[in-house]
Amino acid sequence: MPEHDPERELGPKITSALQGHADTQGMQATDLAREARRRVHRRRQGMSVAAAAVLVAAAVGGVWSVMGNDSPVATSHSDSAGEGKAVAPERTSQGIQPNAAENTACPAQHPIQQVAGPSDVPTGTGLDLNTPVAGLTACRYSTGQSGLLGQMQFDGAVAQQVVDAIKVLPERNPELPVFKCAPQVTKPSEAIALRFATASGVKEIWVVYDGCTDAGFFTGTHTYGLFSAPLKLFMKDSVRPSGGTYLSALKDW
Amino acid sequence: MEAVLAAAEVRTEPLDFEAWVTEKADALLRFAYVLTGDANLAEDAVQDALTTACARWGRVSRADDPEAYVKRMVVNAHISWWRRFRRREAPVDDPVRTARAVGDGTAARAESDAIWALCATLPDKQRAAVVLRFYEELSYAEIAQLLHCAEATARSHVHRALAALKTTLSSERGTEGAENA
Numbered sequence: 538m539p540e541h542d543p544e545r546e547l548g549p550k551i552t553s554a555l556q557g558h559a560d561t562q563g564m565q566a567t568d569l570a571r572e573a574r575r576r577v578h579r580r581r582q583g584m585s586v587a588a589a590a591v592l593v594a595a596a597v598g599g600v601w602s603v604m605g606n607d608s609p610v611a612t613s614h615s616d617s618a619g620e621g622k623a624v625a626p627e628r629t630s631q632g633i634q635p636n637a638a639e640n641t642a643c644p645a646q647h648p649i650q651q652v653a654g655p656s657d658v659p660t661g662t663g664l665d666l667n668t669p670v671a672g673l674t675a676c677r678y679s680t681g682q683s684g685l686l687g688q689m690q691f692d693g694a695v696a697q698q699v700v701d702a703i704k705v706l707p708e709r710n711p712e713l714p715v716f717k718c719a720p721q722v723t724k725p726s727e728a729i730a731l732r733f734a735t736a737s738g739v740k741e742i743w744v745v746y747d748g749c750t751d752a753g754f755f756t757g758t759h760t761y762g763l764f765s766a767p768l769k770l771f772m773k774d775s776v777r778p779s780g781g782t783y784l785s786a787l788k789d790w
Numbered sequence: 791m792e793a794v795l796a797a798a799e800v801r802t803e804p805l806d807f808e809a810w811v812t813e814k815a816d817a818l819l820r821f822a823y824v825l826t827g828d829a830n831l832a833e834d835a836v837q838d839a840l841t842t843a844c845a846r847w848g849r850v851s852r853a854d855d856p857e858a859y860v861k862r863m864v865v866n867a868h869i870s871w872w873r874r875f876r877r878r879e880a881p882v883d884d885p886v887r888t889a890r891a892v893g894d895g896t897a898a899r900a901e902s903d904a905i906w907a908l909c910a911t912l913p914d915k916q917r918a919a920v921v922l923r924f925y926e927e928l929s930y931a932e933i934a935q936l937l938h939c940a941e942a943t944a945r946s947h948v949h950r951a952l953a954a955l956k957t958t959l960s961s962e963r964g965t966e967g968a969e970n971a
Contacts, residue, residue, distance in 0.1 A: 543949070543952040543953065543956055544948070544949070544952060546956075547952050547955055547956060547959075548923075548924055550901060550902070550905060551905055551909075551920060551924040551952075551955070552924045552925065552927075553902060554901075554902040554903075554905035554906050554909075555824045555905075555906070555909070555921060555924060555925040556925065557902050557906075558823075558824065558902070558906045559820040559821070559823060559824045559925070567815075569811050569815050569836065569837060569840055570807055570808040570811035570812070570840065570844070571808075572837060572840075572841075573807075573811070573837065573840040573841045573843070573844040574807075574844055576837075576841040576844075577841055577844045577845045580841075580845070
């Protein structure tokens, strides 16, 4: 009995069945070439666009990196800013996004108007002086009815200079007088909120230089004594007070 | 595939893509239809293969047999994982016999339909192996190369399909015999 070979037995039937059903009825045989060319063209365009996007991203990344590596040390640009010219907050430091600086604008009403002691800085709003900063808005407020007295924006370099100048200060300035004053003059008549742009949002340092109980830079967790070096960096134009109890004791602010 | 193409490059003058497609479109679509069992899938597979071929037509057209090369692309497209994944999103009807064998001389046609219906139920690679073996009349070595598997695996694909087909046809013959009795 010959060996049974299913391929030999069924092969011709399968071939016949496949050929019998292999028709192109209902299938679109025209324009295949044109469509292929169109798709190739589109694919190449897509690749060009993607390549361009990668190049742009790389370029932006490079520029961003260069901007982010700006030294916080004073430069000719920051010097000019330090001379009192309000600068737009487009420059960045440590790669912090520039729009963060835009949010540092002074609010019309600020907690510093109500109280101005070292422990009055609301929890979570004080600046950790080791945090990189990208910009600064100095907001000078009256603790009375006048509200916002003046404001000025500074770029990242100046902001960092201010931070660096503050964080080396002792807890208090021994040169400042200790007053015994009447309760009505205990509270400062004005104070300055320094609003810094950081990667985690706006953080503040309160600057108190009037009244007769406390003076210095308050972060909520730390108090730094009132010295003239940081003050000179931001007390410009409308942010520069006409005077203050403790400022009078600082000769060179 | 690139190695196959490089080995097969013999022509010195490239063919005109449009003219070649016009000439071969029907054959490619027929092959794709037999391979996929679905007109839409066949059109998609052929269009994708032609798009790929168009992008490197300079090399493809110099091959010894551009049609075989493009057919390979169709097979690859059909058995690619993403295409199988996409097909999962479009359920098809359960395979059924499309015609009953009757005693008026249409038995051959009914058997042909039964084979076609059975092919539709085969897994992609098994079906591709059957089509390449019995429609394209390729050797098992060529099928193995196309399906990226061992020759024994290609042979196994075909034999399993044949076994399934034989079982189906035998049971149907038995049913018809019982009905006729």
